[in-house]
Amino acid sequence: MKIKGIERECLETIKEGAKALHPREFLALLSVGRDKSIISEIVMLPQMTYGKRHATFNIYMAPIDFSIVGTAHSHPSGYPIPSQDDLITFSKNGIIHIIIAYPYDDNSWKAYDNNGKEVELEIIG
Numbered sequence: 484m485k486i487k488g489i490e491r492e493c494l495e496t497i498k499e500g501a502k503a504l505h506p507r508e509f510l511a512l513l514s515v516g517r518d519k520s521i522i523s524e525i526v527m528l529p530q531m532t533y534g535k536r537h538a539t540f541n542i543y544m545a546p547i548d549f550s551i552v553g554t555a556h557s558h559p560s561g562y563p564i565p566s567q568d569d570l571i572t573f574s575k576n577g578i579i580h581i582i583i584a585y586p587y588d589d590n591s592w593k594a595y596d597n598n599g600k601e602v603e604l605e606i607i608g
């Protein structure tokens with residue numbers, strides 16, 4: 484399974500969520516819909532919105548939902564580069580991971596696979 488794109492609406496949800504929580508970190512889960520290669524839903528859990536370090540996050544805290552394919556989180560410090568902790572999280576959870584950095588716009592996010600390798604995601608719609 485390979486993730487090829489993200490719906491524009493989902494990207495906007497991530498941007499808005501990251502802005503709303505700044506300077507705390509935003510964290511959400513990415514989910515696919517009927518097309519298993521396109522991220523079409525952002526899943527936010529209440530316990531994720533209180534600035535806990537994302538490195539402690541485990542995707543299996545999420546409700547059982549096999550359409551969840553990865554995570555999105557923010558870097559309020561401004562660089563969308565995975566930290567050592569991020570790389571560990573990526574390797575354990577899901578297949579696609581988005582990091583959005585301040586100022587949370589179309590040019591300040593990147594997507595990575597579970598090996599921490601940058602991947603291209605097409606914005607759909």
Ligand SMILES: [Zn+2]
Nearest residue numbers: 558565566569
């Ligand atoms: Zn991070």
